Amino acid sequence: MNSSIIGSLLSLACILITTRLLLKKYNPHAVLLFSGLIMLSFSFILNYKMPELSDSSGFSGFDLFKYIKESFANTNSNVGLMIMAIGGFVAYIDKIGASNCLVYVAMKPLKLFKKHPYLAASLVIPISQVLFIAIPSAAGLGLLLMASLFPILINLGVSRISAVSVITASTALGIGPASAITASASSIVKLDIVSFFLNHQIVLASILSVSLTISYYFVNKYFDAKSLDTQSKIEVQEKTITAPIIYAIIPVIPIILLLVFSKLFNFFEVPITLDTTTAMLISLFIAVLFELIRTKDIRFVFNSLKTFWDGMGNIFKSVVTLIIAADIFAKGLISLGFIEGLLSLSLNLGLNAVGVSIVMTIMIFLASMLMGSGNAAFFAFGPLVPKIAAKLGVSSTSMILPMQLSASMGRTVSPVAGVLIAVAEIAGVSTLEIVKRNLIPLIVAMFIMLCYQFI
Structure with missing residues (x-):
């Protein structure tokens, strides 16, 4: 044979x-x-041909x-450190109440969607697909959306599984100049990466994004109704908001940083790029600074950083x-x-x-x-x-x-x-x-x- x-x-x-x-x-x-x-x-x-090792043992x-x-x-x-950093950040902002504040602030304008939660969930896909072009890490963007959008969707009445499904769907189309797959594909066919993105990817990706938005609306609505998935809303809604409202900005700081310093926009004459892990660490220290100003207790704030390390360990x-x-x-x-x-x-x-x-x-x-x-x-x-x-x-x-x-x-x-x-x-x-x-x-x-x- x-x-x-x-x-x-x-x-x-x-x-x-x-x-x-x-x-x-x-x-x-x-x-x-x-x-x-x-x-x-x-x-x-x-x-057979074995995978290459950087340093073989000889046996x-x-x-x-x-x-x-x-x-x-x-x-x-690489990706492991990034995922752990995001996991630690998510744990920390939840500990200091920043996630609760974001939900509280976001729910005011989004009350319009209370009667149409699955529409709100489906609209996450095209919006987040734009973010994916600037933040081309599927796991990285997924976790950032879990920190910012997930609790909002739950409070709108979307089930956990439906909320997670649209967040993962946001990473289904790997396009854009920053994408590793796009770079490889454009190199293989000998096209400029930006030309490949603008002339070939955008049209097809736009059609597919609309398709995903529509199909997820009906699929999630159908499966939730079939399974009678009436999971209680995330605990955030039942808790008293204990942190200052300004804390609502903390969960979205990493996304803002990554967009502003993305290669996609080139806002600065001298190019400045920021990777996801570094953005998470900057955001963590901004959160710590917020806590220092609020509590004026260095010992308490330093001890609270244990939550970040524990979050990293749990993700690992x-x-x-x-x-x-x-x-x-x-x-x-x-x-x-x-x-x-x-x-x-x-x-x-x-x-x-x-x-x-x-x-x-x-x-x-x-x-x-x-x-x-x-x-x-x-x-x-x-x-x-x-x-x-x-x-x-x-x-x-x-x-x-x-x-x-x-x-x-x-x-x-x-x-x-x-x-x-x-x-x-x-x-x-x-x-x-x-x-x-x-x-x-x-x-x-x-x-x-x-x-x-x-x-």
Whole structure:
């Protein structure tokens, strides 16, 4: 039997077993970690190309565990640190009463939506999609919206799962000059990144954003009515506002900072850029300054910072470690040739250019779902597009745009995606619940995208 077929069959078996264990509510950290290690072990035994290590131990048995070590190091120095910083900030602003103040202030003009809570929830998607262009981290934006918008939506009468679903949907379309996927796609098709964004991404993304807004309105309303989801409104409404009203600005300071100092706007002659983690730390110290002015008690304020560290720790043990386990799982899939197997299958079906493009777009969507990373799925498929397009006699751009968008859309329905894991932890819901809510609107959006692009 062809070695590539063996690898594909082994990866498929691991996927099925992993899915079954997750549905049976086995610990997802352990399931993903051990599944990934088993697939990496199969890859080594079958002499497949293993993922690169920055510093091999010289013994393959030890290298299996070096993958975990490097994943910890890479995750904690990048997205992991960012997610922990946001988690700590969210915990701190809740402790000092800033979240309550934001809800109190926001509810006054938003009382209009009391009778139409699902309309308010759905409108979050196009508004936040604009923010996603300037803040291109799915997990980062998701957590920022959890700090600012989530309690407001709950107080309007939206269920927790509906509120979380529209927040994650805000990250379904990875577009804009600051997006890593956009940078990769524009580089592959040899187009200027801004031209690719303005001439190709915006039109299709706008159509899909409208589609998501409409479909989420009906899907969330239907599922909440069916499940009689009448969860009590967030406790904020029942509490007395103890902090000064000015504290309402604190939860949105990170978003303001990231927008003002975004590459998208270039407000300053000398470019000033700000990453999400730094913005969170600046916002934390502004919050601390507010508390010092209010309480005039240095000991009390310094002690209150323990809430920030505890928040970081809670996010690390529940969210970051799961992202690391999912990364090992993704490495295992790639090492067994799962991506190459999908690509080979699509090319051997005897389809024309449109057929191959549709199959590859769907396969990237599914790969992103499995791996929990739009970047990993697209970076595996994307570089192969020019050769395939030349062979089929079509434009690389016409193929790559839906593939690029399907990668970020697939992440939005992945139970192991960082953004779903992070927001689910704060909202107190399961990632599988979010996936169930997201699946129908995203499938509708995929169908519309494929019709628009290829029919």
